[in-house]
Amino acid sequence: MNNPRNLMVGNWKMNGSLAANASLLADILAGLAQVHCRTALCVPSVYLSQLQTLLAGTAIELGAQDVSAHESGAYTGEVSADMLRDFSVRYCVVGHSERRQFHAESDGVVAIKVQRALAAGITPIVCVGETLAERQAGLTEAVVRRQMAAVIHANGHCISEIVVAYEPVWAIGTGLTATPEQAQQVHAVLRAQLQAATAQAERVSILYGGSMNADNAAQLLAQPDVDGGLVGGAALNAHEFLSMLKAASR
Ligand code: PGA
Numbered sequence: 001m002n003n004p005r006n007l008m009v010g011n012w013k014m015n016g017s018l019a020a021n022a023s024l025l026a027d028i029l030a031g032l033a034q035v036h037c038r039t040a041l042c043v044p045s046v047y048l049s050q051l052q053t054l055l056a057g058t059a060i061e062l063g064a065q066d067v068s069a070h071e072s073g074a075y076t077g078e079v080s081a082d083m084l085r086d087f088s089v090r091y092c093v094v095g096h097s098e099r100r101q102f103h104a105e106s107d108g109v110v111a112i113k114v115q116r117a118l119a120a121g122i123t124p125i126v127c128v129g130e131t132l133a134e135r136q137a138g139l140t141e142a143v144v145r146r147q148m149a150a151v152i153h154a155n156g157h158c159i160s161e162i163v164v165a166y167e168p169v170w171a172i173g174t175g176l177t178a179t180p181e182q183a184q185q186v187h188a189v190l191r192a193q194l195q196a197a198t199a200q201a202e203r204v205s206i207l208y209g210g211s212m213n214a215d216n217a218a219q220l221l222a223q224p225d226v227d228g229g230l231v232g233g234a235a236l237n238a239h240e241f242l243s244m245l246k247a248a249s250r
Pocket of ligand 1: 011169173212230234
């Protein structure tokens with residue numbers, strides 16, 4: 001592994017079944033010998049137990065897609081950070097744009113969820129990104145800086161323990177990808193913001209997400225501040241995901 005910040009994460013979103021998960025995972029594991037980057041899969045919470053079993057003893061780490069902002073108690077439907085920890089969850093996506101958009105998660109809620117994950121020993125993968133309208137209005141940097149600032153403010157010196165994912169909302173699931181230059185520009189802004197907050201900013205992996213696939217992964221990953229990927233659709237195809245993992249292993 002050339003870069004210790006390298007990390008590739010598959011985000012399965014609300015896809016899968018017991019049978020489909022087992023089959024997809026078997027195909028991924030079969031091709032893992034040539035993969036040398038850190039790899040994680042973030043799966044629906046009902047499948048954490050299944051994946052905990054299937055991933056035991058493999059090089060792939062387990063991740064969740066969300067965590068409650070509350071510790072425990074009367075929050076029907078919520079899953080706490082400690083519960084995730086019970087299933088050997090190592091990473092947790094926090095503040096994905098689909099949560100911000102469809103579940104009204106504010107910057108403040110995202111910041112608290114990051115606290116909960118860190119307190120349970122889980123690495124939060126904090127998602128930030130602008131909408132198309134925000135990009136067209138020239139607000140990209142302001143938006144991602146605002147989203148990051150809330151998380152930095154609430155988490156102090158622990159901020160070097162997070163992973164960041166820059167996911168332009170207009171690129172998620174659309175087939176539109178940020179160009180490597182567009183991605184690098186925002187990643188550099190985020191890196192500088194982290195540097196201002198912690199002396200350990202060089203440790204933080206900053207992933208790109210948004211229609212990353214086998215064709216564009218290598219170019220994106222070649223950028224100095226693109227440390228890996230948060231991959232949705234392309235992570236549901238073993239062949240494609242493996243070729244992205246190999247691109248990240250160089
Ligand atoms: P996509 O999703 O790769 O399907 O665009 C990425 C994400 O939302 O994490």
